[in-house]
Amino acid sequence: VNLEVFDVSLPLFEGMAVYEGDPQFRLKRTSSVEEDGVCLSEASLSLHAGTHVDAPAHYLADGRSIDELPPIVGRAKVLDLSSVKSEITGEDLRGCGLRKGDVALFKTSNSQLLGLKTFSHGFVSLSLGGAEYLVSREVKAAGIDYFSIESFHSERKPVHKLLLGAGIPIIEGLDLRKISPGVYSIFCLPLPIRGAEAAPARCILVR
Amino acid sequence: VNLEVFDVSLPLFEGMAVYEGDPQFRLKRTSSVEEDGVCLSEASLSLHAGTHVDAPAHYLADGRSIDELPPIVGRAKVLDLSSVKSEITGEDLRGCGLRKGDVALFKTSNSQLLGLKTFSHGFVSLSLGGAEYLVSREVKAAGIDYFSIESFHSERKPVHKLLLGAGIPIIEGLDLRKISPGVYSIFCLPLPIRGAEAAPARCILVR
Numbered sequence: 001v002n003l004e005v006f007d008v009s010l011p012l013f014e015g016m017a018v019y020e021g022d023p024q025f026r027l028k029r030t031s032s033v034e035e036d037g038v039c040l041s042e043a044s045l046s047l048h049a050g051t052h053v054d055a056p057a058h059y060l061a062d063g064r065s066i067d068e069l070p071p072i073v074g075r076a077k078v079l080d081l082s083s084v085k086s087e088i089t090g091e092d093l094r095g096c097g098l099r100k101g102d103v104a105l106f107k108t109s110n111s112q113l114l115g116l117k118t119f120s121h122g123f124v125s126l127s128l129g130g131a132e133y134l135v136s137r138e139v140k141a142a143g144i145d146y147f148s149i150e151s152f153h154s155e156r157k158p159v160h161k162l163l164l165g166a167g168i169p170i171i172e173g174l175d176l177r178k179i180s181p182g183v184y185s186i187f188c189l190p191l192p193i194r195g196a197e198a199a200p201a202r203c204i205l206v207r
Numbered sequence: 208v209n210l211e212v213f214d215v216s217l218p219l220f221e222g223m224a225v226y227e228g229d230p231q232f233r234l235k236r237t238s239s240v241e242e243d244g245v246c247l248s249e250a251s252l253s254l255h256a257g258t259h260v261d262a263p264a265h266y267l268a269d270g271r272s273i274d275e276l277p278p279i280v281g282r283a284k285v286l287d288l289s290s291v292k293s294e295i296t297g298e299d300l301r302g303c304g305l306r307k308g309d310v311a312l313f314k315t316s317n318s319q320l321l322g323l324k325t326f327s328h329g330f331v332s333l334s335l336g337g338a339e340y341l342v343s344r345e346v347k348a349a350g351i352d353y354f355s356i357e358s359f360h361s362e363r364k365p366v367h368k369l370l371l372g373a374g375i376p377i378i379e380g381l382d383l384r385k386i387s388p389g390v391y392s393i394f395c396l397p398l399p400i401r402g403a404e405a406a407p408a409r410c411i412l413v414r
Contacts, residue, residue: 003280011274013401023249027400033268038364039404042230044251050398061240067218071411073210157245189396189409191257193234194220197246202396202409204278 006184006205008174009051010114012043017119019147022046047198048147051173053190056164058197059157066199067192069169072141076103076186076205078179081124084108087151088126090133100138103186107176110146114175125151131159135166141188143171143203171203179205213391213412215381216258217321219250224326226354229253254405255354258380260397263371265404266364273406274399276376279348283310283393283412285386288331291315294358295333297340307345310393314383317353321382332358338366342373348395350378350410378410386412 010016012025026044033039048054053072056063079096081088088106098104108124123146126134134142142149142163149170150159163170171188185206190199217223219232233251240246255261260279263270286303288295295313305311315331330353333341341349349356349370356377357366370377378395392413397406 005278005280007278007399009399011399011401022247027403033264033266033270037266039265040229041254041403041405042251043254043400043403044249047248047250057240058246059240059244063240071212071214071409073212073411073413187394187396187411189394189411191398191407191409192214192216192218193250194218196234196248196250198248200398202278202398204280204394204396206280 003206006179008176008179008205009202010173010175012050016050017117018046018049020119022048025049045200047193047196047200050200051203052198052200053188054160054164054170054172054198056167059160059164063164065195065197066190067194067196072103072169072186072188074101074103074140074186076105076184078105078107078176078181078184080181081106081108084124086124088124088130090129093130093133098137098139101140103141103143104134104139105143105174105176106145107179107181108145110144111177113146114177119147121152125149126159128158128162131162134168135162139168141169141171143174145174145176147173174203210413213386215383215386215412216409217380217382219252219257223257224324225253225256227326229255232256252407254400254403254407257407258410259405259407260395261367261371261377261379261405263374266367266371270371272402272404273397274401274403279310279376279393279395281308281310281347281393283312283391285312285314285383285388285391287388288313288315291331293331295331295337297336300337300340305344305346308347310348310350311341311346312350312381312383313352314386314388315352317351318384320353321384326354328359332356333366335365335369338369341375342369346375348376348378350381352381352383354380381410
């Protein structure tokens with residue numbers, strides 16, 4: 001079998017853009033090959049840094065934590081939503097061929113923001129109607145190419161609550177810049193941090 | 208396709224066992240659903256906490272860092288080495304049917320140590336002869352069911368240096384307790400931390 005593997009994860013590094021208000025990613029080298037014969041490092045980070053998965057516990061008091069979810073493995077559909085200006089609606093998603101159990105990945109104009117050094121407020125997000133459509137389709141997970149799937153200006157975060165309440169984990173911070181829309185197998189593996197509301201993940205698409 | 212997915216990653220939590228000398232895993236909740244309407248957390252950890260992958264930069268001054276390695280995807284062979292008392296030798300590995308490009312995973316009596324709250328010095332490790340055999344077989348990666356593949360008492364760490372020098376990443380801290388020896392597909396995905404000598408990983412076996 002000759003599988004093509006596409007890495008759709010953002011690199012983690014000091015100075016990377018993070019969601020407004022989140023702490024910076026930090027990496028501390030505590031010993032080096034040159035001086036100590038071995039390189040050792042420690043990291044400190046928000047669980048929402050870079051490519052990450054939100055679990056129901058992010059917004060729901062009794063919601064499942066990230067270690068209680070199965071790894072996100074299955075059929076992924078990368079949708080071309082590059083023409084959406086502000087919010088992805090149910091209308092935008094209808095006719096995209098999403099099936100029950102699919103992982104829906106939104107490739108939007110956000111991809112242009114990923115190269116920036118700072119967080120941008122004006123990213124394309126999912127509307128509540130779009131979230132309702134995903135719940136009705138019974139997708140396995142939903143992912144987007146920026147640090148949140150929901151508008152920065154949303155106060156009560158109904159999109160997160162609806163998706164997570166329906167048991168649909170949210171993959172945020174995907175790098176889909178090199179990915180052609182279409183069908184792939186996805187392996188999105190967040191760190192199994194016990195009791196955590198989210199975790200950074202490495203995510204690949206395969207076909 | 209009905210794939211069976213086996214998670215072989217250790218959970219990350221405060222109080223988990225870590226390699227002697229490494230800092231404890233820490234998780235800090237900075238806001239909660241009950242009080243703030245949203246749960247947010249930060250983690251700080253050694254890059255060698257739990258299930259993780261060592262890159263060449265761990266021991267080699269000009270070695271590749273974890274973000275420079277491709278995700279570890281391919282054919283994995285879980286070897287039953289439960290009868291090995293101290294060191295896995297080349298003799299132990301010969302006749303195991305390892306092929307070029309395989310990911311060799313060692314299931315040993317170490318699995319009994321994984322439930323303990325503290326680090327144990329006396330784990331089963333790979334001998335230099337065993338490492339030489341893996342290099343000669345041109346395996347893609349090597350993994351073991353404890354926090355190091357090399358004896359705690361090895362001073363110059365020749366096993367790490369030989370494997371990493373040959374471009375063979377090392378997967379440490381695998382939980383193989385529920386895994387029957389045999390052939391699987393592996394997806395071992397470390398966080399892409401830029402310039403880092405290692406990274407925590409989520410690792411699954413599929414068949």
